[in-house]
Amino acid sequence: MSGFFSKKPTVEQQLRQNERVMKKQQRDVDRDRGKLEKEEKKIEMEIKKAAKQGNKQAATILAKQLVALRKQKTKTYAVNSKIGAIGNQQKLMHSNMKMANAMGTTTKTMVQMNKVMDPQKTMKTMQEFEKESMKMGMTEEMIDDTLDDILGESGDEEEQDAIVSQVLDEIGIEITGKMVNAPSAHGGKLGESSKAKGATDDEIEKQLAALKDL
The missing domain is CATH 1.20.58 (Methane Monooxygenase Hydroxylase; Chain G, domain 1)
Known part of the structure; x- marks a missing residue:
């Protein structure tokens, strides 16, 4: 047994x-x-x-x-x-x-x-995460836009470019898209244009300083 x-x-x-x-x-x-x-x-x-x-x-x-x-x-x-x-x-x-x-x-x-x-639960969690991430991104973008409006940063680049071109034209600097004809430090074009406009070196420096403050 x-x-x-x-x-x-x-x-x-x-x-x-x-x-x-x-x-x-x-x-x-x-x-x-x-x-x-x-x-x-x-x-x-x-x-x-x-x-x-x-x-x-x-x-x-x-x-x-x-x-x-x-x-x-x-x-x-x-x-x-x-x-x-x-x-x-x-x-x-x-x-x-x-x-x-x-x-x-x-x-x-x-x-x-x-x-x-649970695969379905996991998938739902991932979808919720993606959804909330999109909401967060949209909220951040809205806040940035609001701050730009409050601070006056309209982002109008064309208007800014027009102001810069106007000031440069006033001081006798002719520019193109790539600044091909911009005068060098010793080229002489700046002096000739300034004389044609009747502007002195001091006046040019003041106008450039004013441009930086814009």
């Missing part, structure tokens, strides 16, 4: 048990090989003895026994190699089972996370 209710061994326990069994088998095979090697040396000595005595028939029979014994010894090496390969294969299977179990545990964890995380 106790055997009926005995607990089934775990994979690790079964693995250790199998390793013990295979190691015992390898030791038994090694022990048999040792006996065969002793018998091999014994037969070799008997062959030499028969050869010295000129007993060709006995030497031939012993030689056949030696060949068969050596074949059997070679088989013991093959058996041990096979047992070792089975042990390695068992370890690989156990490693694969561990990886499969790890993947199974990870899958269960992801399933639980998916149950906890």
